Every structure is written in structure tokens, then in C-alpha cells.
Amino acid sequence: MTPPKLLDEAALKERELQIINSAVLLIQKNGIENLTMDKVVAQVPFSKGTVYKHFIGKEDLLLAISNLAIKLLSELFSKAFIFQGCTRERMLLVNFSYLIYAILHPALFQTCICAKAPNVLGKSSAERIQEQEQLETKLMGAIFGIFEEAIANKSLVMPEYMDMQQLCFATWSMAYGTISLLSSEVEQCSGRTNLVVERELFNQSNLLFDGLQWQPLTKDKMHCSELKVALEQVFPSEIQQLxxxxxELKF
Amino acid sequence: MTPPKLLDEAALKERELQIINSAVLLIQKNGIENLTMDKVVAQVPFSKGTVYKHFIGKEDLLLAISNLAIKLLSELFSKAFIFQGCTRERMLLVNFSYLIYAILHPALFQTCICAKAPNVLGKSSAERIQEQEQLETKLMGAIFGIFEEAIANKSLVMPEYMDMQQLCFATWSMAYGTISLLSSEVEQCSGRTNLVVERELFNQSNLLFDGLQWQPLTKDKMHCSELKVALEQVFPSEIQQLxxxxxELKF
DNA sequence: TTAAATGTGTGACGAAACGTCACTGACGAT
DNA sequence: ATCGTCAGTGACGTTTCGTCACACATTTAA
Structure with missing residues (x-):
């Protein structure tokens, strides 16, 4: 048996991460619909009781995975944020970092979507839910910052009937809807429809930005070719992984 | 060749509907996360074996509920479609009929969202999944028709880089993203954010339509007041229920 | 040094839910 | 009267969940 030590905060976090990673591997292998706590316990050098010390239940574990996933996504958002380019370009990059993430880490993305389901939130611990809210707020931060800059340098005028939070939400929910509805086709372009997620995301982003009169407008600039260059520059390793x-992204 | 059927088709459908309705009542009462087949069986004058004749499992039942829900939503879409007004106005009505539906029938809407989760689709029967695809295609029909008219009467010019299916999808996914992300606040405006789902849906619809240069543009017309009138006219009973x-819808 | 207290880990266990299958009985055909 | 068919049944085996009484280590007190 493993020699038990007394409370070590770092070790606890370490162990929690180990459990989460094992669960992610199981999801990758068997699909999220077949994840069971028993299998997780079997994969991990701890007993069931110990696992349940960390997560009050299966749903809590799912939400924990989702939260970790959001942290990873945040890193991509940050890279997009610091890109040298016009604000509209950078926002487009943010949306595409979300897409790249969904394609590269389907298990994590899938878990994020599932974690939004009421049956998951309904059974998770309050702390974990609170953590999710904080992480999402932080995620919005990148979007928020870009909008602020855009308004500051006059490339965008805030509509008088909207505030900053609404602007952020508009961008976020548009990308969310597009990617999640097409998530089944995210990995491989299935034949069911003629929709290609990267193309639709590109179009809809531009429609929304044009609707906001965000300069430079689509008709004035080749956003498409510029985006390709920016993607290669900001996400070289991710593009390589793709x-x-x-x-490969085609749009 | 065909064996003698002692049971007529209609009775089977009738019974299936009875099971579905019982399940919906259970969801309304206990929440979708607590729906179990045992409870459904207990609610229904049939045995478990009979219930499993209709649905290969719990997820299949959920998808069946979702499919029924889509049919109901179709009816609202149809009402919006035949409204006498400009095309842009009618599309706005379609989006709002989706919202009204989500508020009036939270259990059904919730089930629709859950039915999109991979763990549900992964365990449903192929026939039921096919039915879902057909229903969604049909649902898109209303949107499709409005776009066709808009293009025919020149109030909208199709962007050269998009086709009809992409246009439809853009509208659909925008509304989907907005409503589903705010669904937790759909019933009651929770204090967590300052976002009000009907207002965000209204704004984002108009941004998208403006981006498409869909006439008349927001700056040229009071879409807001006109929408209120149209809602009262097209959905009097639904508004009353709200x-x-x-x-009450506030935007 | 010993005993008690506290903290940590274990896995057997009961409850709950799932889905199946051997059986029943009704009804038509022979 | 007998047989075959099939809708319908619900008890049963299985899986999964989450708990809890116990075991063992470490610390503290005597």
C-alpha cells in the first residue's frame, strides 16, 4: 500500500489532476457516454473512496474536466489577444482559436458542452460551479479587452442600445452556436450537410462584425487571406497538429 | 408474406404518445436529470417490456420527446412564416417564436438541448436519429422560404460567398447559441448577469441582418415597436400564456 | 514507551436503474 | 380441440452509483 502522508495541498491538487487526466483518456477511448466512475477508479492508483473525496459524483468530475478545458482554452485566447493586428482581426482570431480547440481536443470540447447540460450542473458541487462561472468570466476577458481597444481607437462604435457585456456575449454565443451545432462534423466533414464549420464561423463572424460596422468592413478588406497568415503566425504548432x-482548415 | 397484425398502427402511435407525455410530465415535475425508465413505466399502464418495444432505451425516449418538441416548434414557425409583413420582420418573428417556445415549454426545450448531447445520440435508434434530421430539415424550411422571398423581392442580396443553406444555418445557429446559453435564465431573469435573453436575441438578430444588408436596416426602421405589434398579432395566446x-417579454 | 486521537485510504455493500428474456395467455387458424 | 403466433409481462441478472464501517498511519498526549 502507499504510505499515507499528512495533508499536502500540492499533492492533493496533483492527484486531482491525475484523476482528471485518466478520465479524459477514458473519454477519448470510449466516448463520454461510456465514462463510469468504476472505470476511472480502475485506471487510477486510488480507491473509490479517495476519488469521491475529490469529486462528489460523476457530474462533478465532468465539470472539473470542463473547467480544466476552459483553462486550456484561455491560453489560446491569450495568444490571439496579443497578436499584432487590427482589433477586428484579433477577434476573428479568438473565434478561430475556439474552433481550433474544438477540433484538436474533441473530448475536452465535448465535455464542455455536456457540462452545460442541466443534469450535470444539477449534480455538481457549488464550488465547482462557482469556479466555472469565474473561468467563463475570465475567458470573456480577452473578448472584453479587444472590444475596449476597438472602441478606444474608433474602429468600432458601440451601438447605443448595447453595452460591453452584451457585445461580448453576442460574439461568444454566435461562435458557440455555430461550433456546437456543427461539432458532430468538426472532426471529419461528414456528408450529411454541405456546411463546413470553419467557413460558417468565418462568414458569421464577419456578418456580425459588419453589422456592428466594425472597421475595416468585409467589402474593404481581404479578411480571409489575412486570417490565414495570422493563424500560421499565432498558432503554428496547433496548425501543425491539425x-x-x-x-486542414479550408475556407 | 406479411404476417397478420393484431395491433393496428394507429394504436401503437397512440400508445407511444402516451408514454412520451408521461415522461414529459415526469421531467416537468422532477427535472430531466431525474427521469428514469422505472418511473416512466410506473406512470404508464404498460409493462417495462412494452415500453422497451417502443424505445430501445432511455436516450431513445429522450430523442423521441425532442422530436415531438420539434414538431410543436414547427407549428410556431409556420405561424411566423405566414405573417403579413416584410421578410426581415418575419425572420425576426421566427427567431422569437423559438424564444417563446423555450420559455413556455422549458421541459421540452431542455430535452431538445439534451438530445443534442453525444451521449443521447450515441444510444438512440438509427430511425429516431434519422427522424430528427428530417424534422430539423423541415424546420429549416420556414427559414429557407423566407430567405427565398427576401431574395426574390430584392430586399436581400445573397452574399456571393454564401449559399442558401449557409444563410439558413447562420440564422439558426445564432438563435440557438443565444437561447441555449441563456436558457438557465430563460424562465426567470437570474441576477447572475445583466443579460436579458429577449433583448440579446433581438440585438443579435438585427446585427446579423444588418451585416447581410437586409432591408430595411436597423437605422431606417423601428423594428422594435413593430416586432411587439407583430408578436401580439401572430402569437396572441402564447403572449397571454407568458x-x-x-x-412578459421586455426589450 | 504506550495509549489515545486524528487524519487518510479502502473496497465491500446496498440501492437504484438499466435492459433482457423466459413465460403467459389471448386469439386466430387448422 | 389443438396448435402456432404474438403482444404483453415482470422477475431477474447486470451495471453503476455513492456510502460507510473499518484499517492503518501519523501525530499528540500521558
Missing amino acids: KEKGR | KEKGR
């Missing part, structure tokens, strides 16, 4: 997956 | 729920 190529290795045989899933 | 008032009875103490959930």
Missing part, C-alpha cells in the same frame, strides 16, 4: 490529423 | 407565467 495537419497531422489530416484536418 | 403573462400568466409572469414573464
Whole structure:
């Protein structure tokens, strides 16, 4: 048996991460619909009781995975945020970092969507839910910052009937709707529809930004070719990973 | 060749509907996270074996409920479609019929969202999944028709880089993202954010339509007041139900 | 040094839910 | 009267969940 030590905060976090990672591997292998606590326990050098010390239940574990996933996504958002370019370009990059993330980490993305389901939130611990809210707020931060800059440098005028939070939400929910509805086709372009998620995301982003009169407008600039360059520059390793997956972005 | 059927088709459908309705009542009462097949069986004058003749499992039942819900939503869409007004106005009505539906039938809406989760689709029967695809295609029909008219009467010019299916999807996914992300606040405006779902839906619809240069543009017309009138005219009973729920639309 | 207290880990266990299958009985055909 | 068919049944085996009484280590007190 493992020699038990007394409370060590860092070790606890370490162990929690180990459990989460094992669960992610199981999701990748068997699909999220077949994840069970028993399997997780079997994968991990701890007993069921110990696992349940960290997570009050299966849903709580799912939400924990989702929260970790949001943290990873935040890093991509940050990279997009610090890109040298016009604000509209950078916001487009943010939306595409979300998409890249969904393609590269389907298990994590899937878990994020599932974690939004009421049956998951309904059974998770209050702390974990609170953490999710904080993380989402932080995630919005990147979007928020770009809008602020855009308004400051006059490339965007805030509509008088909207505030900053609404602007952020508009961008976020548009990308969320597009990607999640097409998530089944995110990995491989299935034949069911003619919709290609990266193209739709690109179009809808631009429609929304044009609707906001965010300069430069689509008709004035080749956003498409510029985005490709920016993606190569900001996400070189991620783009490479996509190529290795045989899933090059086409739009 | 065909064996003698002692049971007629209609009775089977009738019974299936009875099971579905019982399940919906259980969801309304206990929440979708607590729905179990055992409870459904207990609510229904049939045995478990019979219930499983209709649905291969719990997820299949959920998808069946979702499909029924889509049919109901179709009816609202149809009402919006035949409204006498400009095309942009009618599309706005379609989006709002979706919202009204989400508020009036939270259990059904919730089930629709859950039915999109991979763990549900992964365990449902192929036939039921196919039915879902057909219903969604049909649902898109109303949106499709309005776009066709808009293009025919020149109030909208199709962007050269998009086709009809993409246009439809853009509208749909925008509304989906907005409503589903705010669904937790759909019934009661929770204090967590300052976002009000009907207002965000209104704004984002108009931003998208403005981005498409869909006439008349927001700056040229009071879409807001006109929408209120149209809602009263097209959905009088639904608006009344909303008032009875103490959930008047404010935007 | 010993005993008690406290903290940590374990896995057997009961409850709950799932889905199946051997059986029943009704009804038509022979 | 007998047989075959099939809708319907619900008890049963299985899976999964989450708990809890116990075991063992470490610390503290005597």
C-alpha cells in the first residue's frame, strides 16, 4: 500500500489532476457516454473512496474536466489577444482559436458542452460551479479587452442600445452556436450537410462584425487571406497538429 | 408474406404518445436529470417490456420527446412564416417564436438541448436519429422560404460567398447559441448577469441582418415597436400564456 | 514507551436503474 | 380441440452509483 502522508495541498491538487487526466483518456477511448466512475477508479492508483473525496459524483468530475478545458482554452485566447493586428482581426482570431480547440481536443470540447447540460450542473458541487462561472468570466476577458481597444481607437462604435457585456456575449454565443451545432462534423466533414464549420464561423463572424460596422468592413478588406497568415503566425504548432490529423482548415 | 397484425398502427402511435407525455410530465415535475425508465413505466399502464418495444432505451425516449418538441416548434414557425409583413420582420418573428417556445415549454426545450448531447445520440435508434434530421430539415424550411422571398423581392442580396443553406444555418445557429446559453435564465431573469435573453436575441438578430444588408436596416426602421405589434398579432395566446407565467417579454 | 486521537485510504455493500428474456395467455387458424 | 403466433409481462441478472464501517498511519498526549 502507499504510505499515507499528512495533508499536502500540492499533492492533493496533483492527484486531482491525475484523476482528471485518466478520465479524459477514458473519454477519448470510449466516448463520454461510456465514462463510469468504476472505470476511472480502475485506471487510477486510488480507491473509490479517495476519488469521491475529490469529486462528489460523476457530474462533478465532468465539470472539473470542463473547467480544466476552459483553462486550456484561455491560453489560446491569450495568444490571439496579443497578436499584432487590427482589433477586428484579433477577434476573428479568438473565434478561430475556439474552433481550433474544438477540433484538436474533441473530448475536452465535448465535455464542455455536456457540462452545460442541466443534469450535470444539477449534480455538481457549488464550488465547482462557482469556479466555472469565474473561468467563463475570465475567458470573456480577452473578448472584453479587444472590444475596449476597438472602441478606444474608433474602429468600432458601440451601438447605443448595447453595452460591453452584451457585445461580448453576442460574439461568444454566435461562435458557440455555430461550433456546437456543427461539432458532430468538426472532426471529419461528414456528408450529411454541405456546411463546413470553419467557413460558417468565418462568414458569421464577419456578418456580425459588419453589422456592428466594425472597421475595416468585409467589402474593404481581404479578411480571409489575412486570417490565414495570422493563424500560421499565432498558432503554428496547433496548425501543425491539425495537419497531422489530416484536418486542414479550408475556407 | 406479411404476417397478420393484431395491433393496428394507429394504436401503437397512440400508445407511444402516451408514454412520451408521461415522461414529459415526469421531467416537468422532477427535472430531466431525474427521469428514469422505472418511473416512466410506473406512470404508464404498460409493462417495462412494452415500453422497451417502443424505445430501445432511455436516450431513445429522450430523442423521441425532442422530436415531438420539434414538431410543436414547427407549428410556431409556420405561424411566423405566414405573417403579413416584410421578410426581415418575419425572420425576426421566427427567431422569437423559438424564444417563446423555450420559455413556455422549458421541459421540452431542455430535452431538445439534451438530445443534442453525444451521449443521447450515441444510444438512440438509427430511425429516431434519422427522424430528427428530417424534422430539423423541415424546420429549416420556414427559414429557407423566407430567405427565398427576401431574395426574390430584392430586399436581400445573397452574399456571393454564401449559399442558401449557409444563410439558413447562420440564422439558426445564432438563435440557438443565444437561447441555449441563456436558457438557465430563460424562465426567470437570474441576477447572475445583466443579460436579458429577449433583448440579446433581438440585438443579435438585427446585427446579423444588418451585416447581410437586409432591408430595411436597423437605422431606417423601428423594428422594435413593430416586432411587439407583430408578436401580439401572430402569437396572441402564447403572449397571454407568458403573462400568466409572469414573464412578459421586455426589450 | 504506550495509549489515545486524528487524519487518510479502502473496497465491500446496498440501492437504484438499466435492459433482457423466459413465460403467459389471448386469439386466430387448422 | 389443438396448435402456432404474438403482444404483453415482470422477475431477474447486470451495471453503476455513492456510502460507510473499518484499517492503518501519523501525530499528540500521558
